[in-house]
Amino acid sequence: MTTTAKTTPTTPDTPRGLIPLPQSAARVLIALGAIGTIGSTYMSWTWTSDFPGDLTYYGSPAGLQILDLVAGVLTLFYALTRWNIRGLNWLNPAGATAPVFLAAASAFTVSWFSALAIAIDLGGLVNLDPGAYLAAVASLIAILGALALPSPGNTAKAWVSKPDNIPPAGKLPAWGERLVITAATAVGLITFAYGIGVDPDASETFIGFLLLVVFGSWALLAAGLVERFSVLNARHKGFATSMAFLAAAIFPFVENNEHNANLGVNILVVATVALGLNIVVGLTGLLDLGYVAFLGVGAYAAALVSGSEFSRFSGIQFPFWAAMLTGMAASLIFGVLIGAPTLRLRGDYLAIVTLGFGEIFRITVNNLDGTSGPNITNGPNGISMIPDLEIFGFNLGSSHTIGSVTIGRFANYLLLMLIITAIVVLVFNRAADSRIGRSWIAIREDETAATAMGINGFRVKLIAFALGASLAGLAGTVSAHVGYSVNPAPYQFAGSVPPNSAFLLAAVVLGGMGTVGGPILGATLLYLLPEKLSFLKEYQLFAFGLALVILMRFRPEGIIANRRRQLEFHETEQADIPEQSLPDTTVGVTKAGA
Amino acid sequence: MTTTTATSPVLEATGVTMRFGGLTAVRNVDLTVNSGEIVGLIGPNGAGKTTFFNCLTGLYVPTEGKVAYKGTVLPPKPHLVTSAGIARTFQNIRLFANMTVLENVLVGRHTRTKEGLWSALLRGPGFRKAEAASRERAMELLEFIGLAHKADHLARNLPYGEQRKLEIARALASDPGLLLLDEPTAGMNPQETRATEELVFAIRDKGIAVLVIEHDMRFIFNLCDRVACLVQGEKLVEGTSEVVQGDERVIAAYLGTPFEGAPGDEEIAEVEAAEATGAQSTTSTEGSAQ
Numbered sequence A: 001m002t003t004t005a006k007t008t009p010t011t012p013d014t015p016r017g018l019i020p021l022p023q024s025a026a027r028v029l030i031a032l033g034a035i036g037t038i039g040s041t042y043m044s045w046t047w048t049s050d051f052p053g054d055l056t057y058y059g060s061p062a063g064l065q066i067l068d069l070v071a072g073v074l075t076l077f078y079a080l081t082r083w084n085i086r087g088l089n090w091l092n093p094a095g096a097t098a099p100v101f102l103a104a105a106s107a108f109t110v111s112w113f114s115a116l117a118i119a120i121d122l123g124g125l126v127n128l129d130p131g132a133y134l135a136a137v138a139s140l141i142a143i144l145g146a147l148a149l150p151s152p153g154n155t156a157k158a159w160v161s162k163p164d165n166i167p168p169a170g171k172l173p174a175w176g177e178r179l180v181i182t183a184a185t186a187v188g189l190i191t192f193a194y195g196i197g198v199d200p201d202a203s204e205t206f207i208g209f210l211l212l213v214v215f216g217s218w219a220l221l222a223a224g225l226v227e228r229f230s231v232l233n234a235r236h237k238g239f240a241t242s243m244a245f246l247a248a249a250i251f252p253f254v255e256n257n258e259h260n261a262n263l264g265v266n267i268l269v270v271a272t273v274a275l276g277l278n279i280v281v282g283l284t285g286l287l288d289l290g291y292v293a294f295l296g297v298g299a300y301a302a303a304l305v306s307g308s309e310f311s312r313f314s315g316i317q318f319p320f321w322a323a324m325l326t327g328m329a330a331s332l333i334f335g336v337l338i339g340a341p342t343l344r345l346r347g348d349y350l351a352i353v354t355l356g357f358g359e360i361f362r363i364t365v366n367n368l369d370g371t372s373g374p375n376i377t378n379g380p381n382g383i384s385m386i387p388d389l390e391i392f393g394f395n396l397g398s399s400h401t402i403g404s405v406t407i408g409r410f411a412n413y414l415l416l417m418l419i420i421t422a423i424v425v426l427v428f429n430r431a432a433d434s435r436i437g438r439s440w441i442a443i444r445e446d447e448t449a450a451t452a453m454g455i456n457g458f459r460v461k462l463i464a465f466a467l468g469a470s471l472a473g474l475a476g477t478v479s480a481h482v483g484y485s486v487n488p489a490p491y492q493f494a495g496s497v498p499p500n501s502a503f504l505l506a507a508v509v510l511g512g513m514g515t516v517g518g519p520i521l522g523a524t525l526l527y528l529l530p531e532k533l534s535f536l537k538e539y540q541l542f543a544f545g546l547a548l549v550i551l552m553r554f555r556p557e558g559i560i561a562n563r564r565r566q567l568e569f570h571e572t573e574q575a576d577i578p579e580q581s582l583p584d585t586t587v588g589v590t591k592a593g594a
Numbered sequence B: 001m002t003t004t005t006a007t008s009p010v011l012e013a014t015g016v017t018m019r020f021g022g023l024t025a026v027r028n029v030d031l032t033v034n035s036g037e038i039v040g041l042i043g044p045n046g047a048g049k050t051t052f053f054n055c056l057t058g059l060y061v062p063t064e065g066k067v068a069y070k071g072t073v074l075p076p077k078p079h080l081v082t083s084a085g086i087a088r089t090f091q092n093i094r095l096f097a098n099m100t101v102l103e104n105v106l107v108g109r110h111t112r113t114k115e116g117l118w119s120a121l122l123r124g125p126g127f128r129k130a131e132a133a134s135r136e137r138a139m140e141l142l143e144f145i146g147l148a149h150k151a152d153h154l155a156r157n158l159p160y161g162e163q164r165k166l167e168i169a170r171a172l173a174s175d176p177g178l179l180l181l182d183e184p185t186a187g188m189n190p191q192e193t194r195a196t197e198e199l200v201f202a203i204r205d206k207g208i209a210v211l212v213i214e215h216d217m218r219f220i221f222n223l224c225d226r227v228a229c230l231v232q233g234e235k236l237v238e239g240t241s242e243v244v245q246g247d248e249r250v251i252a253a254y255l256g257t258p259f260e261g262a263p264g265d266e267e268i269a270e271v272e273a274a275e276a277t278g279a280q281s282t283t284s285t286e287g288s289a290q
Helices: A023-040 A064-081 A097-122 A130-147 A174-197 A203-223 A225-235 A237-254 A258-283 A292-304 A320-342 A348-367 A409-432 A435-445 A447-452 A457-482 A501-511 A517-532 A534-554 A563-569 B049-057 B078-084 B101-112 B117-122 B125-145 B160-172 B190-205 B217-223 B241-246 B248-255 B265-281
Strands: A400-402 A405-407 B009-020 B023-034 B038-042 B064-069 B086-088 B178-182 B209-213 B226-231 B234-239
Touching (some): A023 A064, A023 A097, A064 A097, A064 A130, A064 A203, A097 A203, A174 A225, A174 A517, A203 A225, A225 A237, A237 A405, A237 A409, A258 A292, A258 A435, A258 A501, A292 A320, A292 A457, A320 A348, A320 A457, A405 A409, A409 B117, A435 B101, A435 B117, A435 B125, A447 B078, A501 A517, A501 A534, A517 A534, B023 B049, B023 B064, B023 B209, B023 B234, B049 B064, B049 B078, B049 B209, B078 B086, B086 B160, B101 B125, B125 B160, B160 B178, B160 B190, B190 B209, B190 B217, B217 B241, B226 B241, B234 B248
Parallel strands (some): B038 B209, B038 B226, B086 B178, B178 B209
Antiparallel strands (some): A400 A405, B009 B023, B009 B064, B226 B234
16 A cells, blocks of 8 residues: 555645644644553543453453443544555545544543443442543543644534545455455454343443444544445455354354344344334335235234144144245235236335234234134234244254354244345345345336336336245244244334334345345344343433434434435535536537427 | 338328316327328427327327327327337426436346246246347347447436437337337537437338427428428328428518517617627627527
8 A cells, every 4th residue: 555655635725723722742642542441441440340341450351341441442543544654544445534533532431421320320430530530541542643633624514524535445356355345244243242131120231332343443443444445345246245144143152142143033033023114115115014914914924824832723833844835825915916906006005004013914914813703813812831842853942062162942943044144135036136136126216217217116016026925934934933932012003112113124224225144133132222221211212203303313324324315315425426528519519399 | 312212101190189177188180100101290489299198198088089000090008108108208207216327228128028027937948038138139239329338228218319318218128110209308518419410310221110399490390201290289280391391381480470560679679770880790609599
């Protein structure tokens, strides 16, 4: 990488920062602040172990201190990029101010949040040990230093957004690129495992984790690294996908804890269903508000043929593959039955009708109890005691020891669910990039034009609807076995506990419509956040709504944006404006008359 | 103009009538387009030209009358009409804005390919071959239309004139025998209009008959072998450019008929007199307004 050729990124007239200080002083301040922050994490922050994470030790960081340590190291690295140190330039290719500021902000927010949380939780500043004061002061120095860096623009937005002048990435050999993807996947796995491993009672630690992740990844985004990484990903699509799945498969071995494995399975179920919904909503543009019913159909179908003694057909026990196909087929039929009459509607009308059908499913299942109707589903009691799956003599219900690691029940299901998620991802990718996928997108874009191009709109929409339904049914078959029982309650439109249709839709919209990663990330966040932020209690839905509003205001295309949608929402920042204009229309004549 | 020797009818519309409640938008229109022909359809705004197009392409189900393509009567379903071999463009551009230029054309190939969901999921050799062939054909068309270098741009980012061209390429992708163009030069400058003219001739030379709606008379009369004029839903006159241009009823439909003692007559006479003297005395550079 070029280091000597590039001079300091300041423009000739050297725009000053918000704080008038010489550049060298600013840099030194940030570095000192970062080092101070790092140092503070090795000190005691409070005297009592009552505060979650036990921050009382000298010499060994714990809980929030680890997070602050990471933030400090990040800040230090970004401070060093201001000195053009060889080998660090890749961190901040444009040598911009924004990523340094954001990195310093991550340290600042984590430190100050921790200090305030200790003071408030334990009742007073007296509970703070010198380490906490040092962290607060050092991180304040770092952020003040960052504010003294050359101002990237006149608006506050310029301080936190990606600059335009990011130089193109240097060429790496193919193995190097794969190495980068592997490393990034590993970082992602560690981050995820840490986040999911946070004690549910230690909400403070989780908030610190969120602050670090948000500001840290924001810094990487502002540095242009996220964009470079997505280019790499696109170049090695197959490799990147397999790495992601490998990381997910390693997860139960890393995080050897049944509770977390259970969380993992549920996240995967919801993510898979959200991915199925993404075919309907993201690709075909059909707003389906009753999608969770298909998950329910799959789960009930699997439960009925599982051999549970509460099942109407308790004598029947299908092998897993047959139960899977049954669940899929039941959802498929249900999807076609609902889709055939409703898909003639467009837009809001379709949304309302699907909402109605979703509720009809739940109410019907509730009433098929033998008193209000024929006894099929056992009414509100549902079907419980669903036996564990057995695949090729491998009982998923019991623990197995591989080497020194014990793989428990939920970890077994996690691995099974991972295979199913992989299948769904494959189906999504292949379907999207084909004749049928293009016709879905065409219908989303302009249905009239699409039919005029020879697309049978009804048929194509029905295929999307049926495919989405059967994928949800597939996930439902596993979820029935994971949860031991099925009952009608969770399959509603909106509720505080996932899965429900609103939750699934939010996962798709938040994560990014029309992408593979989006719904998976969206479902993960939406599932994990309420789980870890238990102090929110009854305000969960409120916080959920607030988060939605904020995200839709600042990033309407979702966290992981499809290239198309990104351009749709940020027209001023078009990535591929045609580089040439119309052929010599300099005359400026417009057609007269007409 | 050269026309191909075989002049079998490609499109035969007989007695097409379209009523919306009490309003008759198109009344008993007959129109024939022969192979190798460029036929123009003109008429004042609201004459029912686009409604007639929609009847031809199955977007509307005509109240009466039938439309036949190469001898077979077409069912009134847009996708069946397209797969039979009639492709169209729209008056207000209706591209798939958030798809790339290439994808837009690939969507146009829809009727000429068969690969369904299963083959997309299984990705057999047949699927790959069909996909590659589609892409090749689409690139050929983009080459023909002059947009191959922008294949990966989003359709929404193209300038107006190129969006019009892309719409034509997308329509051509379905390998039609008849292309319906709805105001292909609306909003274009003279150079672009000229280029479109060349393009339509090139399409005709590929053996595709063209039926075109347009308001630009110079464009229409340069281009078309035959022109039909639609006024208030009825076909007023049909024939060669000269016949239509000379027809008094057509002029009346566009400009209105003068009547005795109309208000403003005196002013018109004054202006005409002034213009006549002005034109005689100096060589005015100003073109006369219509």
